[in-house]
Amino acid sequence: MELNVHLRATDGELLPDPTRYRHIVGSLVYLVVTRPDISHAVHILSQFVSAPTQLHYTHLLRVLRYLHGTMSHRLFFPRSSSLQLRAYCDATWASYSSDCRSLSAFCVFLGVSLVAWKTKKQTAVSRSSAEAELRAMALVTAEVTWLRWLLEDFGVSVSMPTSLFSDSTGAISMALDPMKHELSKHVGVDAFYTRSQVQDGIVAPQYVTSEIQLADLFTKAQTGARHRFYLSKLSVLDPP
Structure with missing residues (x-):
C-alpha cells in the first residue's frame, strides 16, 4: 500500500x-x-x-x-530449523482516525520458520503508545501460550521462556514490574495476563530496536527496500 x-x-x-x-x-x-x-x-x-x-x-x-x-513468493521452512519459539509484537497507536483505536500485530517463529502472524484492530482505545504496545503483547502472549501447549503435545520440550521482542520499553517495563500497577491498572486484563505469564516463565519480554522489529511489516505500509528486507527475514522467498 x-x-x-x-x-x-x-x-x-x-x-x-x-x-x-x-x-x-x-x-x-x-x-x-x-x-x-x-x-x-x-x-x-x-x-x-x-x-x-x-x-x-x-x-x-x-x-x-x-x-x-510476486506469484512465485512462498514461505520457506528449512528442515534444519530448531524447535525454539520466538515472537515479535508491535502496535501503531491511534492509527484509526474514526475511533482512535490502535492496531496490534505479531509474528511467531519456530526456529527460523514463520508459523503464526496476525494484524488486528484493538477492541479498546489505548491512552498511550505504551498501552497499545502492551495490548499487542497480550495478544501474542496468548498465541505463544497455545503454541507451547501444541509443541508439548508433539513431545517437544518447551521448558525455557519464549523470547518476546518489543520495541517499547514502556510496555516491557509494565509487563515485568508489578510496581507499575498505577500506570497500567486502567488497562485491565491485558496487563495482568501478560505479567502473570512473564512470572510463570511462559514469555520473556526483550527490547528490540524499531529497525529490526519484524512485526512492523504487519502494522503499516513500508518502502520497497524495507518491504524486501522484511520478506527476507520472514523467509518469504522465491524458490531456488
Missing part, C-alpha cells in the same frame, strides 16, 4: 455493485494464510466490504498487481 495513506469509509464514491470487491477481498483473506506480506493491506481493505468506494477498489487493485508480480 502507499505510504502514510489512511483510508476512511467516506473516501470516494460508493461502488454501484460491491460484489466484485467483496469477492476479491474474501479470496485475499484466505490467501493471507500463506502470504503474510499482504496481511496488513488485506486487514485494511476488509474493513470496507460493507460499503466499498472507488478509492478502496483502486487500492485493492494495487494489491492484486503486487501479487501478480
Whole structure:
C-alpha cells in the first residue's frame, strides 16, 4: 500500500455493485494464510466490504498487481530449523482516525520458520503508545501460550521462556514490574495476563530496536527496500 495513506469509509464514491470487491477481498483473506506480506493491506481493505468506494477498489487493485508480480513468493521452512519459539509484537497507536483505536500485530517463529502472524484492530482505545504496545503483547502472549501447549503435545520440550521482542520499553517495563500497577491498572486484563505469564516463565519480554522489529511489516505500509528486507527475514522467498 502507499505510504502514510489512511483510508476512511467516506473516501470516494460508493461502488454501484460491491460484489466484485467483496469477492476479491474474501479470496485475499484466505490467501493471507500463506502470504503474510499482504496481511496488513488485506486487514485494511476488509474493513470496507460493507460499503466499498472507488478509492478502496483502486487500492485493492494495487494489491492484486503486487501479487501478480510476486506469484512465485512462498514461505520457506528449512528442515534444519530448531524447535525454539520466538515472537515479535508491535502496535501503531491511534492509527484509526474514526475511533482512535490502535492496531496490534505479531509474528511467531519456530526456529527460523514463520508459523503464526496476525494484524488486528484493538477492541479498546489505548491512552498511550505504551498501552497499545502492551495490548499487542497480550495478544501474542496468548498465541505463544497455545503454541507451547501444541509443541508439548508433539513431545517437544518447551521448558525455557519464549523470547518476546518489543520495541517499547514502556510496555516491557509494565509487563515485568508489578510496581507499575498505577500506570497500567486502567488497562485491565491485558496487563495482568501478560505479567502473570512473564512470572510463570511462559514469555520473556526483550527490547528490540524499531529497525529490526519484524512485526512492523504487519502494522503499516513500508518502502520497497524495507518491504524486501522484511520478506527476507520472514523467509518469504522465491524458490531456488
